[in-house]
Amino acid sequence: MRCSDSGPATPGLFDDLDVPQPTRVENLGPQSRVLRGFALPWIERLLPALETVLAEAPFRHMVTPGGFTMSVGLSSCGQLGWTTDRSGYRYSRIDPQSRQPWPPMPEAFRQLAEAAAQAAGFSAFTPDACLINCYRPGAKMSLHQDKNERDYSAPIVSLSLGLPALFLFGGQQRSDKSQRVPLLHGDVVVWGGVDRLRYHGVLPLKDGEHSLLGQQRINLTFRQAG
Numbered sequence: 001m002r003c004s005d006s007g008p009a010t011p012g013l014f015d016d017l018d019v020p021q022p023t024r025v026e027n028l029g030p031q032s033r034v035l036r037g038f039a040l041p042w043i044e045r046l047l048p049a050l051e052t053v054l055a056e057a058p059f060r061h062m063v064t065p066g067g068f069t070m071s072v073g074l075s076s077c078g079q080l081g082w083t084t085d086r087s088g089y090r091y092s093r094i095d096p097q098s099r100q101p102w103p104p105m106p107e108a109f110r111q112l113a114e115a116a117a118q119a120a121g122f123s124a125f126t127p128d129a130c131l132i133n134c135y136r137p138g139a140k141m142s143l144h145q146d147k148n149e150r151d152y153s154a155p156i157v158s159l160s161l162g163l164p165a166l167f168l169f170g171g172q173q174r175s176d177k178s179q180r181v182p183l184l185h186g187d188v189v190v191w192g193g194v195d196r197l198r199y200h201g202v203l204p205l206k207d208g209e210h211s212l213l214g215q216q217r218i219n220l221t222f223r224q225a226g
């Protein structure tokens, strides 16, 4: 029960404790936005859906074409999943581990991704792929561009859950200086348009304990890949 249910409302006293706050929007570039806390009202739907997906397609450590094992654990859901092995990076309809199609994208995932894209100025975003990254303390993602998708006109929507991370947001060249953006549980980053191919990465995750997710950060990126 909420404080205000038991008597006359006291405006301004308790309302900021339990009412979802409007999302604060930060601009990282002309067409890239951080939507602070955007996913917090969705968390109770997102976490059980995430568990269902991971029961079918558990995190695994993939090997890059260069022969390095990634420190981040990966999974996917939706029509297409992102994979890497010695022969290259690609999207695939089949999970190479189970040899089955990837689990379907949960409705709550799709709705969140579409709402976030809309809030960031990209209408008509319909994701067909959701890549799920798991960071344990020390895991990192080197600077890269997302360029395995067929059509760069769609944005990417990225949801952070669990432990905080420092996100690196660079420019169009790997050597461009990057900004460091702290990303917290419930934050959503959306980018597209002129910013779609900017370099980005994640610094090694600091140790910690998150009240809902424990000693990890989980990042979901939604894409129109096919």
Ligand code: MD6
Pocket: 133, 141, 146, 156, 157, 158, 167, 189, 191, 200, 201, 202, 219, 221
């Ligand atoms: C991460 N994210 O935040 C890694 N890519 O764990 C990404 O690589 C990424 O957050 C494209 C767009 C948004 C992202």
Ligand code: FE
Pocket: 144, 145, 146, 200
């Ligand atoms: Fe990326």
